[in-house]
Amino acid sequence: MGMVETRRPRADRARQVADLLRREILQGRFQQGALPLETALSREFGASRNTVREALGLLREEGLVERCPGVGTTVAAEKYPHGLHRLLGLAETLREHGEVTNRVRTMSDIEPPAAVRERLGLMPGERVVYVERVRSLNGLPLSLDLTYLIREVGEPLFDADLERTDIFVLLERFAGQPLGMAELTLEAVNADPHTAAVLEVPRGSALLMVERLTHLADGRPVDLEFIRFRGDRLTMRGHLRRDTEGE
């Protein structure tokens, strides 16, 4: 008996094979970009050719592999790991994968609604700086970031090189102290048509949505961000511990 019992529906067996292949693709097992032939995969996973073919179809739907006539199945796109073990800016975390560039879509001094004011611990009447950026790696769109900054660190950004620098790095420079802790909420959402156009993905594509409130080392909240990462280009990687050390 192979890995996958034949009594189970083929779609279940295909998903099981697809998950293991996805993992191997993300790990960079297929260095030349070409997956083994279906017969070899069939042997490796103890699954029928039809199951393997359906598994490859699932990964193709995700945009992870493509079928090239005469060549077989190849890895279609690199998916980059964003560190989840430490608070890092995008360029910092993807340093070894290439160059991050940022296109500023809008930047202005605004009167924040209560939802922003409360998160940033501001008094009524205090203004914030709003920045909206499309962030790309090696020229390919990776994320759309909506950012609210307290004025002390936000105002100097108008004169900074936002195109080529993480906001985190600039914040630490302007605040004269390192960042401390960030609260993070992660979700998976479907791309609405307008966001899909900005990120150059099909409508409805799965996005990794991150809401992040970052504090300075002294505890003051300074930076509230809403980030939509392309699901086909980015993974988050980290570690969790069972004990509560550091809580």
Place this chain on the structure above:
Amino acid sequence: MGMVETRRPRADRARQVADLLRREILQGRFQQGALPLETALSREFGASRNTVREALGLLREEGLVERCPGVGTTVAAEKYPHGLHRLLGLAETLREHGEVTNRVRTMSDIEPPAAVRERLGLMPGERVVYVERVRSLNGLPLSLDLTYLIREVGEPLFDADLERTDIFVLLERFAGQPLGMAELTLEAVNADPHTAAVLEVPRGSALLMVERLTHLADGRPVDLEFIRFRGDRLTMRGHLRRDTEGE
């Protein structure tokens, strides 16, 4: 000038408002489940009625709110926070939100493919226990979990109450030691038709996909899981630190 400059496309302003509303919904600001009237939201966000309406439309598409004739816009579904600060089983992390139940779709002793064997640090020929479960909270499907366990902790599961107990809790009992660290990869993927049917969501719905390799306190890897969470029901919440303490 309000929060959102009128020169920007309305879709951009709507996204900005939607993100703040999403946050407030997740925070439980609208206790009775009813959002303020469009005129009130318009004032609060310094945005036009049309922008607010479009923002509500985006949240409706996500399944977060619904429009009830004569009542206005109401919160459609609770979205549960999964702790990302500590390694927890689903029932443990959602304890205060209700009862987690598990439907075992398949469970068997299998010969693992190389991809599983290597992750679990097993020798060729060593077998593993494969478990596939649909996990629900208060009767509503939340996730589909594919789990590979080393035999020492997997075999006793055949006689355990998997319907009502987290595997984590059982593993610690069978191993006679607590769990230690887990490596985690998070992605956003679209639901294929078969998975969508299992999780009772529309095809293509955004899912939060988690691959997790869990180790015992003594360092041995014991549990490799591939988990698909419904994007409309679950968020991941945690903290990150800028410094590298604990690395």
